[in-house]
Amino acid sequence: MNVWFVLLTILVFLVLIGVLLYMQKKKFSFSKRVFTALGLGILFGFGLQWVYEAADENLTQSIEWFNIVGTGYIKLLQMIVMPLVFISILSAFTKLKRSHNLGKISILIIGLLVGTTAVAAAVGIGTTVAFDLEAIQIDQGDAEAARGAQLEERATALEGQSYPQKILELLPANPFFDFTGQRATSTIAVVIFSAFIGIAYLGVQRKEPEAAAFFKKMVESLYAVIMRIVTMVLRLTPYGVLAIMAKTVALSNFDAIMKLGEFVGASYVALLIMFAIHLMMLTLAGLNPVTYMKKVLPVLAFAFTSRSSAGTLPLNIQTQKNQLGVSEGIANFSGSFGLSIGQNGCAGVYPAMLAVMIAPTVGINPLTPSFIFTLIIIVAISSFGVAGVGGGATFAAILVLSAMDLPVALAGLLISVEPLIDMGRTAVNVSGAMTSGIITSKVTGDLDTETYNKEMVEAEA
DSSP states (O other): OOHHHHHHHHHHHHHHHHHHHHHHHTTOOHHHHHHHHHHHHHHHHHHHHHHSOTTOHHHHHHHHHHHHHHHHHHHHHHHHHHHHHHHHHHHHHHHOSOGGGHHHHHHHHHHHHHHHHHHHHHHHHHHHHHTTOOGGGSOOOHHHHHHHHHHHHHHHHHHTOOHHHHHHTTSOSSHHHHTTTOSTTHHHHHHHHHHHHHHHHHHHHHHOHHHHHHHHHHHHHHHHHHHHHHHHHHTTHHHHHHHHHHHHHHHOOHHHHHHTHHHHHHHHHHHHHHHHHHHHHHHHTTOOHHHHHHHHHHHHHHHHHHOOTTTTHHHHHHHHHHTSOOOHHHHHHHHHHTTTSOOIIIIIIHHHHHHHHHGGGGTOOTTSHHHHHHHHHHHHHHTTTOOSSTTHHHHHHHHHHHHTTOOGGGGGGGGGGHHHHHHHHHHHHHHHHHHHHHHHHHHHTOOOHHHHHSOOOOOOO
């Protein structure tokens, strides 16, 4: 290892951090700083690719230092996700304008999330067929074989469970354990636990209004404190984006990406189609899709960079409330539900594409109506409980491929391009959650259309 090379690389990184600090001092808007960080990170990553080889020890050591900023930022986001999900759901119950709308709101949000995931599965199927993709076209190396073995091992642990048992896995037997995020279904378990407390609050509100009022004040105080922590963490976003993008681009295997370019291209075509469907839904709801695109772009850029729907939750909720006119209760519901239910990219497009690609390897025609219908239904059902962090798509793929009796190990063939595709999938996940919140607010008459239509108010993070 050449210490001077490592020090020089770190120095350049610090200079880029200095540029972002200067922009913050000069009061550049939050979105401009995020996009500047994104661009600088990509350019810096390409520069590192040009100077070093992917396996170079100097690059590895430099990345370790970058991780203090990038991975450190992601860890801080992960730190606040479970508390934010919990308090967001509770706050949603205490801030609903009409309690009798609770069931309607929940059904609308969940219905939109699951329904759009079914549509995403159909889009994934159509795109795979249009690009004529099959798993047998992909060469299997040592890394792919190892990844396939890991997936098979994980699938074996899930195969012994019936669907009723999988449903039971969603329930929070020990909510305090689920707050640690140790289970794949921890997020939805925390949502369910929070919902139970919220429903209990509504009951107490009718019978003991004074006790309910005291509880509401406690929730509001806790919500204010947690949102303050969220603001503190979000101020670090440009620096985290810079480090994450520099690392991602510097360590990307572009040879493998070129070999699997057709699959990468097909995936992004499917994801763009799904995003266009979100815009179409907003248009049919009487809302300007261009306004939506302008206002959610910083949120989707962060989702793209971080590859974490959970990490994007704070920005998701804030943008829905402050920029898009969604009521606070619905924004909290849609953002939180969207972490673990009906993720359009990870739980919809991706597993459907894999199933269609892998089916011919075991003599199944993926174009038969019965296969397509069964696949869409299984994708929609399996979308419950998919974790909103990196790796959620893998969990969804295992569930779907196992249910369709397809070889799980073949999903490991895409390991080299997984991070690149996961960026787009995460952005579509977040867009789906935000779209469900906006449309639900519109249907229930809670959408502030004046806020939605007015010029974007720059965040002060």
